[in-house]
Amino acid sequence: MATGGSFLLCPLRLGGTPWSLCSRIVLLAVVVGSYGCVRYEPPEPTDAPSAAEAAPVQPNLLLITVDTLRADHLSSYGYRLPTSPNLDRLARHGVRFADATVPWPKTWPAVASMLTGKYPATTGVRLYPRRPLPSDHETLAELLGRSGYQTAAVVANVNVSAKFGFDQGFDEFVESWEEGLERETGSTVFANDPGEVKQFTGARVVTDQAIELLDAIANEQPFFLWLHYIDPHGPYRPPAEYDSLWAGEYAVKEVPFEAIPLYQRQHDVAGEPISDISQYIARYDREIRFFDDQLQRLLDDLARRGLRDHTLIVLTSDHGESLDEDLYLLEHGAAPYQPTAGVPLVVVFPGRVPEARVVDTPVGLIDLLPTLLELLGLPDPPAAQGQSLVSTWTTSAPKPGKYVFMESGSYEPSQLSVRKGKWKLARLRAPRDRQQFEREEFELYDLTTDPDEEVDRSAENAELVIELRAALATWRAETPEYDGPERAEMRAVDERTQALLRALGYAQE
Ligand SMILES: [Zn+2]
Numbered sequence: 001m002a003t004g005g006s007f008l009l010c011p012l013r014l015g016g017t018p019w020s021l022c023s024r025i026v027l028l029a030v031v032v033g034s035y036g037c038v039r040y041e042p043p044e045p046t047d048a049p050s051a052a053e054a055a056p057v058q059p060n061l062l063l064i065t066v067d068t069l070r071a072d073h074l075s076s077y078g079y080r081l082p083t084s085p086n087l088d089r090l091a092r093h094g095v096r097f098a099d100a101t102v103p104w105p106k107t108w109p110a111v112a113s114m115l116t117g118k119y120p121a122t123t124g125v126r127l128y129p130r131r132p133l134p135s136d137h138e139t140l141a142e143l144l145g146r147s148g149y150q151t152a153a154v155v156a157n158v159n160v161s162a163k164f165g166f167d168q169g170f171d172e173f174v175e176s177w178e179e180g181l182e183r184e185t186g187s188t189v190f191a192n193d194p195g196e197v198k199q200f201t202g203a204r205v206v207t208d209q210a211i212e213l214l215d216a217i218a219n220e221q222p223f224f225l226w227l228h229y230i231d232p233h234g235p236y237r238p239p240a241e242y243d244s245l246w247a248g249e250y251a252v253k254e255v256p257f258e259a260i261p262l263y264q265r266q267h268d269v270a271g272e273p274i275s276d277i278s279q280y281i282a283r284y285d286r287e288i289r290f291f292d293d294q295l296q297r298l299l300d301d302l303a304r305r306g307l308r309d310h311t312l313i314v315l316t317s318d319h320g321e322s323l324d325e326d327l328y329l330l331e332h333g334a335a336p337y338q339p340t341a342g343v344p345l346v347v348v349f350p351g352r353v354p355e356a357r358v359v360d361t362p363v364g365l366i367d368l369l370p371t372l373l374e375l376l377g378l379p380d381p382p383a384a385q386g387q388s389l390v391s392t393w394t395t396s397a398p399k400p401g402k403y404v405f406m407e408s409g410s411y412e413p414s415q416l417s418v419r420k421g422k423w424k425l426a427r428l429r430a431p432r433d434r435q436q437f438e439r440e441e442f443e444l445y446d447l448t449t450d451p452d453e454e455v456d457r458s459a460e461n462a463e464l465v466i467e468l469r470a471a472l473a474t475w476r477a478e479t480p481e482y483d484g485p486e487r488a489e490m491r492a493v494d495e496r497t498q499a500l501l502r503a504l505g506y507a508q509e
Helices: 085-092 107-116 140-146 176-185 194-201 203-217 277-304 365-375 462-478 495-503
Strands: 009-011 060-066 095-101 150-155 172-175 223-229 311-316 342-348 357-359 404-408 415-420 423-428 441-446 506-508
Touching: 060 277, 085 277, 085 311, 085 342, 107 140, 107 365, 140 150, 140 223, 140 365, 150 203, 172 176, 172 203, 176 194, 176 203, 194 203, 194 495, 203 223, 203 277, 223 277, 277 311, 311 365, 342 365, 415 462, 423 462, 441 462
Parallel strands: 060 223, 060 311, 095 357, 150 172, 150 223
Antiparallel strands: 009 506, 095 342, 311 342, 404 415, 415 423, 423 441
C-alpha cells in the first residue's frame, strides 16, 4: 500500500517508464548496537609520522562528498590538466586511494550506502522502486550523535535531501537551495532553470553555509560535518570566471545533439546547439576546478579556527560521470564501467594517518563507515557490511582475495561487477529490454593494460571468470534484501522538490 502520496519519477533520458512507490509492511529485525557516549581511544599507533600527538578529546569529522566527481579527471589521479591543485595538496597530507569503487553509480543508493555501511540491496535504497532511506537503518550521524558529537550537514543535491530521509541523525541539516536561492538570486521565486539551480546550489554557496555552520558548532567539539557538493554534476555551468579556463586544450568531437541527455544540452550564444562534446567536457573540468577553489577556502577556514590537526577529513564522491565513453554520454548510473565507478578517496588525519601515502589496492566505499569509526576510536556497528580500510596502509601487502562489488543499471535486476586486483568482471544485462533480463553476459577486463575496458579477456581466463562469478553469487546470496517497512513519514514530493529533480535530469510523470 502506498504511504502518504505516491509519485513517479524516472531519469529523463530513459523516457516514460513509470514506477510506483509501494510498500510492504514487513518488519525487519535489525540488530543495532548500542552506542552510548564513548570516550575517545586512539587507534593503535601506525607507521605514520608521530609528530602530532592525539588530542585528549574526541576528534572532529569532516566528510566531503563531491557529486559526480570521477577520479581520473583529477590531476592527482593522472589527469592531463591541473583541475584539482588544492585537493591534490590535501591528499599529500594523508592517504589517497587510487582505486576506489562506489556501491552504485547513482546519488541516492551510493550515499545511503556510505552513511550506513550497507549495500544498496540491504538499505533498500536502489533506483526503482525509489524509496527514501528507511529510518530503521543506523546512520553515521546517529552513531556519532550517540557518541557525543554535534552533527550537521549541508547538501546541494535534492536527491539526498530530508525529503528522502538523508537528514536522519543530523542536528542541523541545511539544504543549500533553500537559502541559496534568495542569497544568490535576490528572489524566493524559483525560475526552474537548470543553470539557475547550479548557481544557487554551487560550491561557493555550500562553502558559505558550511562556514556559517562552523561558527555555530566549532566551539563545542567534537562535531561531524557532512558537506555534499553538487559541482560537477550536470548541467555543467561553471561560474563565468572559469569560462575560458584551458581553452584550446580540448579536441573537437562532434556527437549527435539528440544523443546528449536533454537536461545537459546547451546552446551557444547564437542559439545554435552545441554538439561538440569536448565543450561539455571542458565545462565539467572547470566545475571541478571551481569546487577545488572552494575546497581550499573551506580548508583555510578550518585552519584559521585551529581545527585542521584535530579533524579527520575525508573526501570522496558518490559516483563518476561517463563523458564521451561507450556512447553513454554525460550520464551515470546505467553502465558498470570505470568512468562512473571510479571515484577519489582521500583520508587525512594528522598523526593518525600517514602522509603522502597512495593505496593501490581496489577498495569500495562500502568500507567508508567502518574506516571512519575505527579512526575515531569508536566500535564497529554490527550491521555494517564493509570492513575498515585502515589495514591497507598499516600493512605493506594488500589483502589477498579481497573483492569489491558494485551494482549498476537503470532497472531491476541490475548489472553487477566485481573487482579483484587489476581484474574486473561485469555481468551485463540489456537495460532497456526487459525480454533480455534472463540473459547473462560477462565481460572481463584487465584494468592495468586496458583501462578503457575495450578488450574482453574472459575467454583466455576461464578459471578467473568462474571464481569471480562465484564471488558475485556468494555476495548476492549473503547480502540480505531490505524487507522492512517504508518510512511512515513518506510524503508526496512537493513542487519545489520536483523542479529541483527536473533540473538534475529527473522528470516527474
Ligand atoms: Zn550523485
